[in-house]
Amino acid sequence: MDALTSLGNHNELLTKRDSKRSLWSGVGVAAIGLVTLFVIAIILFLIGTIILRGAPSVNLGFLSQPPLENMTAGGIWPQIRGTLLLIGGTFLIALPIGILGGIFLAEYAGSSRLIGLVRGLITSLAGTPSIIYALFGLAVFVLILKLNISVIAGWLTLATMALPVIVLSTEQALKAVPNSQIEAGYALGMTRWQVMSKVALPQAMPGIITGIILASGRAAGEAPPIIITAGIYFRTEKEMGFLELIRGATESLPLHITEGLR
Amino acid sequence: MASIPNESVRGGLEVRDKALLAKKLTEAAAKGLCFLSAAFCVVITLGIVFVLGTESLTFFQKVPAAEFFSGIKWLPTQGEFGILPLVIGTLLITFGSGLVSIPLGLLVAVYLAEYAPQKVRRIIKPALELLAGIPSVVFGYFALNLISPLIQTVHPGASPLNAASGAIVVGIMTLPLVASLCEDAISAVPKSLREGAYGIGATKTEVTLGIVVPAALSGIIAAFILALSRAIGETMAVTIAAGATPRLTLNPGDEIQTMTAYIVNTSKGDLSRGSIEYQSVFAVGITLFVLTLGMNILANIFVRKYRRVY
Numbered sequence: 242m243d244a245l246t247s248l249g250n251h252n253e254l255l256t257k258r259d260s261k262r263s264l265w266s267g268v269g270v271a272a273i274g275l276v277t278l279f280v281i282a283i284i285l286f287l288i289g290t291i292i293l294r295g296a297p298s299v300n301l302g303f304l305s306q307p308p309l310e311n312m313t314a315g316g317i318w319p320q321i322r323g324t325l326l327l328i329g330g331t332f333l334i335a336l337p338i339g340i341l342g343g344i345f346l347a348e349y350a351g352s353s354r355l356i357g358l359v360r361g362l363i364t365s366l367a368g369t370p371s372i373i374y375a376l377f378g379l380a381v382f383v384l385i386l387k388l389n390i391s392v393i394a395g396w397l398t399l400a401t402m403a404l405p406v407i408v409l410s411t412e413q414a415l416k417a418v419p420n421s422q423i424e425a426g427y428a429l430g431m432t433r434w435q436v437m438s439k440v441a442l443p444q445a446m447p448g449i450i451t452g453i454i455l456a457s458g459r460a461a462g463e464a465p466p467i468i469i470t471a472g473i474y475f476r477t478e479k480e481m482g483f484l485e486l487i488r489g490a491t492e493s494l495p496l497h498i499t500e501g502l503r
Numbered sequence: 504m505a506s507i508p509n510e511s512v513r514g515g516l517e518v519r520d521k522a523l524l525a526k527k528l529t530e531a532a533a534k535g536l537c538f539l540s541a542a543f544c545v546v547i548t549l550g551i552v553f554v555l556g557t558e559s560l561t562f563f564q565k566v567p568a569a570e571f572f573s574g575i576k577w578l579p580t581q582g583e584f585g586i587l588p589l590v591i592g593t594l595l596i597t598f599g600s601g602l603v604s605i606p607l608g609l610l611v612a613v614y615l616a617e618y619a620p621q622k623v624r625r626i627i628k629p630a631l632e633l634l635a636g637i638p639s640v641v642f643g644y645f646a647l648n649l650i651s652p653l654i655q656t657v658h659p660g661a662s663p664l665n666a667a668s669g670a671i672v673v674g675i676m677t678l679p680l681v682a683s684l685c686e687d688a689i690s691a692v693p694k695s696l697r698e699g700a701y702g703i704g705a706t707k708t709e710v711t712l713g714i715v716v717p718a719a720l721s722g723i724i725a726a727f728i729l730a731l732s733r734a735i736g737e738t739m740a741v742t743i744a745a746g747a748t749p750r751l752t753l754n755p756g757d758e759i760q761t762m763t764a765y766i767v768n769t770s771k772g773d774l775s776r777g778s779i780e781y782q783s784v785f786a787v788g789i790t791l792f793v794l795t796l797g798m799n800i801l802a803n804i805f806v807r808k809y810r811r812v813y
Contacts, residue, residue, distance in 0.1 A: 262706050269708030273618060276610040281627060283675060284634050287645055338540045345537035359541065362548045365799040368729065369792065370736020372763050373551065376770065376788045380554045384776050401547050408544055432526050434533040462638025464739045465763075468771045495739070498640040502647060502743050 312475065312501075323392075323491035327471060328461050330396035330487070332453070335403040339456075340449065342404070343411025344437060366405040371459075374402040375466040383470050392487040395471025402466060403456040410452020414445035464495035472496040555792055558785035565779055571786060577749035577760075579769070579780055586790060588749040592666065592759035596741050599670025599755060600677060600734040605727055607674075608681025609716075615682070616689040617711045635679035643743030646672035651744065654756070661756035662746075669745030670755065673737050677730040684729060688722020688809055689715055721812075725805035732798035736791065738763035762791050 302316055309315030346363075350356040378398025388394040418441045426436035442449075473490035474497070481489075563571065566584045574585015611631070615624060650668040654661050661667065692715050700710045716723070746758035747768055760768075766784050774781045 262709070266706035266708040269712065270618060273610050273614045273711075276607060277614040277619075277627065280607055280611050280678065281630055284630050287637070287649075287675075288633065290645070290649065291641070338543055340540075341537045342540035342544055345534075345541040349534055349537055350541070359545055361800070361803060363544050364803060365796050366544065366548055368732060368795065368799040369551075370733075370738065370763065370795055372736065372738045372766050373555070373788060373792050373795075376766065376785060377551045377554055379770055379774075380558060380785070381550065404544060404547065408541070432530050434530050435526075437533070458636050458638075462636075462640070464638070464640050465767050468767060472771075495638060495640050498644065499739060499743065502640075502643060 308475065317494070317497060319492040320494045320497045323493040324461055324495075326392060326486070326491060327395050327399060327467065327493060328457055330392065331399040331403055331460050332457065334396055334400035335407055335456070336453070338400075339404050339407025340411050342408040343415065343449075344442075346408065346412040347415035348433070348437060348441070363405045363408055367409055371402060371463040372465045374398055375469040377401065378466055378470040389488075390470060390472070390490045392471055392489070392491050395467060395491070396487075398466045398470045399460045399463075402463070403460045406456040406459065407449075407452055410455070411445070411449050414448025414452065415441055417448060418444045462495060464499055467493050468496050468499065474500045551792070555785050555789040558782055559789045562779070562782035562786040565782070566786075575751050577765075579783055582779075584783055584786075586762075586787065588751045589760060589762045589765055589787065590790075591751055591753070592745070592749065593735055593761040593763070595666045595753065595755060595759060596670045596673055596737070596745060596761055597731050597734045599667065600673035600737075601727070601731055603671055603674025604677040604681045604730050604734075608678045608726070608730070609685050609723065611678070611682045612685030612689060613711060613716065616686045617707075617715065631679040631682055634675070635683075637676075639676070639737065639739040640743070642672045642676050642740040645675075646740060646744030658756055662758045664744065664746035664758045665756050666745050666752075666759045667755035669741040669759075669761075672740050672744055673734045676737065676740065677733050680733060681726050681730045684726035685719070685723050688719040688726065691722065691809060692718045719809065721805045722809040725802040725809075728798050728802040728805065732795045732802070735798070736763060736795050738767050742767055762787050766791075 304316055304321065305318050306316035307319050308317065342363075346356070346360060350359075375398065378394060378401070382388050382394040382397045383390055386394075388397075422440055422444065423436055426440040431439070471491055472493055475492065476490075571584055571586055573587065574583065575587050576583040576585045577588045611627070615627060619627065646668045647664075650671050651661075651663055651665065654665060654667050655663070658667075696714055696718055697710055700714045705713065741761050742764040745761065745764070747760050747764055748758045749760040749765070750757060752759065766787055769780055770784050774784070
């Protein structure tokens with residue numbers, strides 16, 4: 242009898258404890274879900290604010306005209322043009338070097354201590370704040386090479402900044418290509434470079450392109466290097482040849498927003 | 504008659520030799536080019552260290568390093584170069600942003616890795632990427648127009664530009680970074696650990712918070728360090744939101760100036776090479792560089808640790 246009662250008590254205790262535990266489990270799930278919901282709400286609020294406040298002013302005229310009447314009317318065409326110009330040149334410089342560098346790390350470098358160090362250096366370069374690149378560009382390109390504050394100086398500065406991101410994402414994308422494919426290439430008697438260019442690179446392309454898009458977002462949106470090495474807030478529109486355009490400073494979207502907020 | 508096949512064989516061999524030679528040449532050229540490109544990245548790193556180093560050395564010849572690192576007044580126009588107000592301003596922003604990005608980012612990561620159904624994941628991941636893709640200046644706009652007014656209604660003593668609004672906005676900016684890195688770390692925890700815990704009757708929350716998160720801890724710590732390092736280097740949003748008044752204060756309602764804000768405000772426009780202000784920018788720059796580099800290396804060590812374990 243006694244043993245049975247105590248067993249019953251024990252069971253009761255167990256179910257009590259279990260229901261407490263399952264309650265806490267439920268609370269945990271709910272809390273984590275609520276926080277995620279809160280974060281999503283913040284994101285929607287921010288994006289929604291930009292769209293609601295910005296969309297009414299955006300029309301063809303706004304996108305195609307220069308600013309008029311002391312920046313109170315007209316549009317932002319020179320800023321768009323400047324930003325596109327900066328991104329375009331930056332990638333013509335950074336893309337080939339970055340992809341080749343990534344190929345080297347993924348395929349030729351092996352895994353010696355020195356290469357480990359190099360990889361560490363490039364990783365920390367990718368995490369270096371843009372303002373440091375801006376200072377580097379100011380000292381080296383603007384002042385020492387006497388390029389002045391110009392589109393060319395901006396290209397070189399932004400390219401140095403985009404380079405490590407492209408190298409690392411190329412390396413990662415190449416490493417994700419299945420080994421069997423690469424070995425099949427070698428088995429057919431292809432050389433290393435043929436395997437790289439015909440088998441690995443095409444397969445790694447989506448990953449590489451993602452890296453490039455990330456890097457270009459970074460380059461286009463980072464105001465400090467543009468402000469310090471390439472930017473000007475406003476100038477009177479005039480007809481310019483391409484050479485004249487890239488030797489001078491340019492308007493750009495990040496700088497325009499920065500100055501507009503002052 | 505018999506010589507014809509021989510000749511054609513010889514010709515074929517020559518063609519093959521030529522093709523082989525061409526192959527070898529492309530091979531060598533490709534390897535060389537790839538090597539040069541990778542070496543170029545190393546040269547850039549060394550270049551950055553060299554440029555920041557030489558310019559700040561000339562600065563430290565004029566202003567003693569001891570005075571620079573322990574001075575509590577930053578008034579460049581009056582020749583007072585004590586970096587502490589800028590460092591404290593930066594730390595205010597950094598720790599404040601960590602209070603936002605670390606708990607929120609970690610919980611979102613836990614949700615994504617352990618709870619979210621595929622359908623929900625497909626909405627949340629792109630939303631976070633969208634947030635990560637918004638340029639820093641736009642976050643400055645948010646801080647100025649949305650967050651600052653909110654802070655001033657809650658705490659009327661706060662100035663219109665204040666450290667708190669900078670910290671919150673940088674926290675939101677770095678949240679996607681924390682979330683995605685923590686999620687990677689949590690997903691790398693082997694299934695067997697979870698199943699073992701379920702096997703002895705643990706509930707879902709017990710497994711997640713008691714087993715999975717501790718097992719992923721080194722990766723999670725790496726994510727935290729990287730987010731803080733990103734916050735230290737963040738420039739435009741803090742310049743716009745937190746202001747340009749170097750001040751030794753711990754009050755988040757005050758206007759402050761961070762190291763990055765000083766650099767960007769001083770080095771735009773006409774700075775002549777050789778002036779003490781120009782050199783001071785590099786002295787602040789190298790301090791910032793060493794700080795972020797150290798944190799990035801530390802984070803790398805933690806990442807490698809969890810990669811080795813699993």
